[in-house]
Amino acid sequence: MxxxxxxxxxxxxxxxxxxxxxxxxxxxxxxxxxxxxxxxxxxxxxxxxxxxxxxxxxxxxxxxxxxxxxxxxxxxxxxxxxxxxxxxxxxxxxxxxxxxxxxxxxxxxxxxxxxxxxxxxxxxxxxxxxxxxxxxxxxxxxxxxxxxxxxxxxxxxxxxxxxxxxIAVSGSGPAYYFLFMEAMIDAAEKAGMARADAERLTLQTALGAAKLAAASDVDVAQLRRNVMSPGGTTERAVQRFQQGGLEQLVEQAMSDCAERAAQMARELDQ
CATH class of the missing domain: 3.40.50.720 (NAD(P)-binding Rossmann-like Domain)
Incomplete structure (x- = not known):
């Protein structure tokens, strides 16, 4: 080889x-x-x-x-x-x-x-x-x-x-997660947490969530619901994401990514 x-x-x-x-x-x-x-x-x-x-x-x-x-x-x-x-x-x-x-x-x-x-x-x-x-x-x-x-x-x-x-899901996908982790770290620091602590907790939380999802026999939507107590803290945060159009934004971003990948393929084929 x-x-x-x-x-x-x-x-x-x-x-x-x-x-x-x-x-x-x-x-x-x-x-x-x-x-x-x-x-x-x-x-x-x-x-x-x-x-x-x-x-x-x-x-x-x-x-x-x-x-x-x-x-x-x-x-x-x-x-x-x-x-x-x-x-x-x-x-x-x-x-x-x-x-x-x-x-x-x-x-x-x-x-x-x-x-x-x-x-x-x-x-x-x-x-x-x-x-x-x-x-x-x-x-x-x-x-x-x-x-x-x-x-x-x-x-x-x-x-x-x-x-x-x-490419839209996994090729470019790591950058989506890095951006979200970056935003979490920045938000925690602004709330008063030391940046090193914010980074350590954010990365471990992302790792744990991914491992839990990979090991679970239920889908990620149910895992999300399992964390959300009615009227609780997680529900409040998730509602804010949804009110901001998170799902629609992700869909559009991935569509743009796939469209750009196809465009680049045409350019490189010249």
Missing amino acids: VFIGGAGNMAGAVIGGLVADGYPADRIVATGRNRGKLDEFAARSGVQVSTDNETAIGDADILVLSVKPQVMKDLCESIRDAVQQRRPLVVTLAAGIPLAAYQRWLGEGVPVVRAMPNTPALVGTGVTGLYAAADVSEQQRGQAQRIAEAVGLAHWVDDESGIDQV
Whole structure:
């Protein structure tokens, strides 16, 4: 398995998850331009490293592309001949680029899976949306799923536009929670709590709520109601959120996010 851009944060997290899950480190090659950074990553992870993409691809059955979307076209065109000769499964971690673009840049006949991980993947609790080209085999889908599950939950979509919905929920979703946590911390500080205490309590509360929801056999609406005593403090706070149109605002924000994701895909496909 070859990771181009393998010493970067996201690729490094995936590699770490795979190794922790039992995938042999010596069967992974991470490539990049910075030899010093690669050597440090090799010492830390036990994987092989290389600055030569084409040579690394020569033995690859799985090729993971983990570079910025803005340089993906140039990268794909530079490795096109090696990819066409080997025909590995290509898993791309870059956001926003549609399959049609990879098929043009890498050439026809290359099985490609789009993977959209989110930043909690860096700590092993991510969500990765997956969409496969029609020529990706069941075995290859399983290989892509193992890569995704190395850093959290894998979620397949049947239509490529479904990736935009994944972005709206989980790709961009961490920022929504960070914003809400930021607002809670600021509000607690304004009410007189020390900021360090406000941050510690807010983060632990968010963590606890997420763990409780994940472990519960009831939906989150019921969990909310379980906290709300009639006429109590929580009910008063929740009513204020609802009077301010929280649910409608979230719906519109996620719609805007998905719309922008589709727009960016069209721009990157040019």
